[in-house]
Structure formats: C-alpha cells, structure tokens
Amino acid sequence: MDGLVQPAGAGIGAPVRRHEDRRLLRGLGRYTEDEVPPGALHAVFLRSPHAAARILSIDAAAARALPGVRGVFTGADLAGLGTLPCAVPRHRPGGAPMPRPPYRALALDAVAHVGDPVALVAAETAAAARDAAEAILVEWETRPAVVDAASALAPGAPEVWPGLAPGNLAFEWTLGDHAAAAAAIAGAAHVVSLDFRVSRVVGAFMEPRAAVAWHDAAEGRFTLRSGVQGAHPVRDELAAVLGIPSSSLRVISPDMGGAFGLRGQPTQEHAALLFAARALGRPLRWTADRTEGMQSDPHGRDTHNRVELALDAEGHFLALRIETLANLGAYLALMGPHASTNNLGGLAGVYRTPVIAATVRGAFTNTQPLAPYRGAGRPEATYAVERAIDVAAARLGMDRVALRRRNLIPREAMPFRTGLVFTYDSGDFARGMAMAEAAADVPGFAARRAASEARGMRRGLGVANAIEISAGPPRTPAPESAEVRVNADGSATFLLGTHNHGQGHETVFRQMALSLLGLAPDRVRIVAGDTDAVSQGRGSFGSRSVVAGGTALSAATARIVERGRRIAARLLECGEEDVEFTPLPGGRFAVVGTDRGVTLAQVAAAAHAPGPIPPGEDAGLTAQAMVAPGDATFPNGCHFCEVEVDPETGRVTLDRYTVADDVGTVVNPLLMHGQIHGGVAQGFGQAVMEEARFDAESGQLLAASFMDYALPRAGDLPEFEVLSNPQPTATNPLGAKGAGEAGTVGALPAVISAICDALRVEHIDMPATPERVWAALRGATG
Secondary structure, three states: OOOOOOOHHHOOOOOOOOOOHHHHOOOOOOOHHHOOOOOOEEEEEEEOOOOOEEEEEEEOHHHHOOOOEEEEEEOOOOOOOOOOOOOOOOEOOOOOEOOOOOOOOOOOOEEOOOOOEEEEEEEOOHHHHHHHHHHOEEEEEEOOOOOOHHHHOOOOOOOOOOOOOHHHEEEEEEEEOHHHHHHHHHOOOEEEEEEEEEEEEOOOOOOOOEEEEEEEOOOOEEEEEOOOOOHHHHHHHHHHHHOOOHHHEEEEOOOOOOOOOOOOOOOHHHHHHHHHHHHHOOOEEEEOOHHHHHHHOOEEEEEEEEEEEEEOOOOOEEEEEEEEEEEEEOOOOOOOOHHHHOOHHHHHOOEOOOEEEEEEEEEEOOOOOEOOOOOOOHHHHHHHHHHHHHHHHHHHOOOHHHHHHHOEOOHHHOOEEOOOOOEEOOOOHHHHHHHHHHHOOHHHHHHHHHHHHHOOOEEEEEEEEEEOOEOOOOOOOOOEEEEEEEOOOOOEEEEEOOOOOOOOHHHHHHHHHHHHHOOOHHHEEEEEOEOOOOOOOOOOOOOOHHHHHHHHHHHHHHHHHHHHHHHHHHHHOOOHHHEEEEOOOOOEEEEOOOOOEEEHHHHHHHHOOOOOOOOOOOOOEEEEEEEOOOOOEOOEEEEEEEEEEOOOOOOEEEEEEEEEEEOEOOOOHHHHHHHHHHHHHHHHHHHHOOOOOEOOOOOOEOOOOOOOOOOOOHHHOOOEEEEEOOOOOOOOOOOEOOOOOHHHHHHHHHHHHHHHHHHOOOOOOOOOOHHHHHHHHHHHHO
C-alpha cells in the first residue's frame, strides 16, 4: 500500500461531504485578519455623510495630534495614484464613449455617495483611529442628490457629474433586431406589457470586507491580504492604480465568508491601505463594520424595466421587447455595466421566440457602484420573460404551465441559436419541466389550496423556467490555470487559478484527483488565492470554477499521465506505446496484456531520482495547463414553489420548493444541492424581504444594518427537493455546466409567480413585503 488507494465511490459523481468543513466547522479557517504582521496599525476611514457635496476644506491637524495616531491621509495625499478601472466599455447615443468618473482611492474635490471615503487614519489601536477620524473637520458644500435611474434620467434632474455625464446618462446599449420586433408586435394577435422593478440588494457577506496591507522597503514589494474572487486580476488592476509592475505586488486571498460577485474587483480601500503602508513603513489592518460595509460595498441589481411579449392566436411567442433603465451608482465598478448588458442573451429563456430586442440605458446616481451579484444579469433577464409569460397567461385565460410547454425549445433543436448572442449546445427543457411538475405534485395543489383557505390563508403556486450562461463569454471563454505536482512520496499539490469562497472547491478538485489520477483525497493539497504561489489564474465568478478550472485541471492531469507513461516505460523496460494508465484503484501504469506495472507513486519517486528519467525530461513529475473550455455552457432548470399568505398580516411563507436542474455532469450531488439551496435562498430573500432603499432627498441609505435590511433565516425556508436532469455538454472534458448561480436565476420569478397566484393579482413588485402584500390584497378585493 502506498497510500493512494481510495474507493471509486469518492470520485466524480459521488456525494462526498465537504473536505474544507473539517477545519471551517472547528473554527480553523484562516480569514483576512487571522494573519496580521507584527506591528500592524489599525486603519479607519472617514466617510462622507452626504450623498452629493463639494469638499471645500479638510482640517486634520487635531486628528494628527491625538495619542497613538501615526498618520492621516486625504485625497490630496493620494492624488498621484491612478483611478480604479472599468473593464466594460460602452457608448452614449451617437457613439461618444461612456463617461468615466474619477474613481479615486480617497475623494479629492467632491463626494458622490454616502460612504464615499474622504480620509484614512492609521493608529496604534482601533479606538484611537476612530477617535482621530471623528476629530477631522470637513467643510462641505452640499448639492441635490438623485438616487434612482428613472429620476436621474428625467429632464432637469441634478447631475451627479456636472460637465462629464450630461443628463446622468452613462450609456445606451441595444441588442437584437428592433425593426423586426416592432413589426412582429404590431401584427400580433395578442401583446402584453408589464412595467416592473428588480430591486437593489446588498451582498451581506458573513465576513465583512477586510484587508491587511504592508510594504517591504528592502525588496520594494507590496503585499495585500484580502478576500477577493480573483487574486491575479486584482493584483494587476491595483498595480496599475499604484503605478508599479505587477511583480511588485503580492495578493493573498484567504478564506472568506462569501462573495457573490461583489468581491471580484479592486477597491478604494485596497489602494489607500497599500499607499499608507508604504508611506508609514508599517503594516495596516482594516475590517469594515456592518453599517460601513452596507454604505460602501458595491450593491447588486437595481433596474426599472418595461417588457412586451407578442403572441399569435394559439399562444405561440412571436417577439419579446424590453427597455431597461439600469442604476450604475456614482462610479463605474470594474464590471459595472456587465450585469445589465452582457447577459441579455438570457431573454431568450428556454423558448422559441423568433425575435427579441433590448435597449438598456445606464444612469449615474448618488449611490454606491453597482457590481455583478449572483447571476449577474441572468436573474433579471429570466425574471422579465417569466413574468411576461405569467401576465400573458392571465390575460389570455391560458394555463401558465401549458403556455410555457407550448413554446419550449425541443431537445432535437440543439444546438439552438437564440438569435440573441447565445447558442445553446444541449438541454432537454421539456424533460426537466415534466420532472419538476411531477415532483411538485401540481395535480394535488388544488387540495392544498383548499386546506389553506380553510385555515384562513391564501396559497399560491409559482412556476419558472430558468437558463443561464456559465464560464462565458460565449465562444471565447476566459482560460484558467492549473498546475499539478506529484511529489516523491506519492502525494500531490494542486495549484489552481480558481478561488474557493464557499463553493466546495477543495472537495470537488480532490474528487477529480481520484477519478483522473487515482490520488486519495487526503493525499492532495490545494493551493489557491496567492499570486506568489500560483503563477496565473482568473479566479471564480460566473459559475466557472468546475467548467473552466476543471478543464485546466483535466489538461494538467492528462499531461501528468503522458509524462508518467514515458517514465513507466523506462521502469518496465518496454515501449511507451505498450503502457496504459488506469486511475482506479490507486493509479497504475501497466504493460498492456500483462500483470506487470508500477503505481503513480512509484513513477513519482522515480521522477524525483536522477537515474530512471528518460533523456530530455526534467526532474520531478509536474505539469501545468492554462486552457479554456471550448465554449460557454448553459445550465437550466424548472422551478415550482408554493407559498402561503396570511391575509391579516401580509406575511409570505415559503411552504414547498421543487427544482429540476440540468448542470451537466454532476461532480458532487451533495454540493450541487447545496449550491441550489443557497441560490434559491438568496432569490427568495430578494423576492420577499431584501431591499437597499435610499431616501430620495438626502440620498441616505435607509437599510444600513440588519435592523433595517432583512435576510431570510433557516426557519424561513422549507426542505428543498432538488432533482437532477443532467444533459452533459461537449464543451469541456467533464461535461459540466456550472451550478453556483442557477438557483437564484429561477427563484426570483418562481416566488413572485406564487405570490401573485395567491393574491389573485397580475403582478407585485419585489420585495413582496407584508406591507405591499397587504396593500395588494386590499386592492384585489376592494
């Protein structure tokens, strides 16, 4: 025994429990401030109390004189730094480039939202830093603020960036055949329209944003320790802001409690802390408190929309047209315009809709920047088409499920070009819908509704079909990196460009190690999130880790096997072509047709010894791959849910939830279910209770703590029934499609569909709070 034998039941496809839980559940996770260099100063940011104001003067003399204070920095001190980037170019009408407001580490002449950082204080203790921040005197000249996209684009609205972005318009983006859509709508037997909002939400990470920064003067190198979704991209972007080579900055992204797309970019705090660390010659540490985070973290979603769906007399879809006003916030986040524009292909849904057209207008407002949030535009697109279908069914007197089924793309139509960016390579939408409908016991709903009514409650049934893109962009997915090192003792180290922040990577990639190399999970060490340890990588976002990272790991392990076969041939004194590799059990190279063979561990030991290595081979058994999947993938599913509504209080209770999901090859069913559960929970939260609201006049965030911003708790959620409808894709060697965001994409429309059914109304805007539900009930009955 060389420690490598492991039952095949722990490999790809097995419901293995999360390897990382062994340490996380025992409090052994290593988060940002769990490792701080000696002598680190505490940093506190002074933030703007105003949504829009000019900075007339800053007096920090009293703050600098306080005991324990080692430095106070303002925007003037950091004026030589570059501004934070936006990687999504867009244009205004007429072709003018999208205006790019100066996104500085610290505000220089003006602030553009409550929470905009104005000064950084570094002190020996956190209390001293807070006292000093309160001692800074700022003279303000306040201006009128505007906080929502519709108001910002209205004539005469206060301009967030006077002279830079006239009328607050950042861009106008069109997609699809608008002339054909107009013609189809004009000639249709039926046209339904709906105005709706997709509410604004905060990430509410378990671990608030945090960072530790230091500078090694002897080496001339910076180090940033902070939870980010991609250490290498953040390193490169911050290096550009600091005006240094990327090699002069190391980024370490340790364990972090959630990200959801909102931690995929460099931040103002990162740049300011690095600058101050060099200036003071001391490490700095900072962790946001909850209110500070809610006022400074990027937010997600926030659109106003009008959708039109045209149908023929039999209920076949003819055209879909949507107009969207997207709130971008005061600054352009790295991927700020992405969510509202790049994923509009999702408007096709899982349906045959001959013509689709979309127009998006992005607006600057006096609010935090908007960034991709779990699903990043796919939930919004799915919500638009699914709500339109529900309204069409109600107005035309048709069954909601039957109308959807009538328009499904059939399996035999794959690959299917939607005509709007996406080409679906695989999927059996009818099968998934039938599976979910049967498991949800739709025929039994009438009896359950009657039982609820007997108790004085309202019960509603919701349905939604969802599809999203994973590991995009389509046709040109970003490559990912994986390096495999098989050590002399038969253990292995995987150095991965992806990053785990709750998905279970340490488990999934170990399962791949077993299935592809025969390596036992406890013999594999996973290294990620460190730009000095891992040579390159893109990170984790867009449900890409298994699709892109798995593709890279598959390529790297294949190269290990190829190289191992050459070494094994030398050990077995045979031709390389006579050696075959069998991963299980234990990873074995054998001479074809004989019982002669050597294990991967024996090959690794030989590779680290000088004698058996074939001429021209390097010592060791190492392989690296930086490759991309052949194309994006399209996870899809059908959601059914039931809610109960208390007509006396307006309270909504989620009672039943069923999902049939196609995420391609399921590497770990247990983890896939967990991802779907988490996604549905976030979708339910946004549909029913979550909303980041601002006061229209002052621009103050009205939900700046968990006293005001409600989140779903475990007791608010039922047992989920998750079914698998795997239709493996041919775009990557695993056949996987990604599962991280699929639950959220379908949950938003499914939950609102159920609430509307319970209330007997066409539509209610999210979040369906008790107040809104109660008002809708009175409107429906009065």
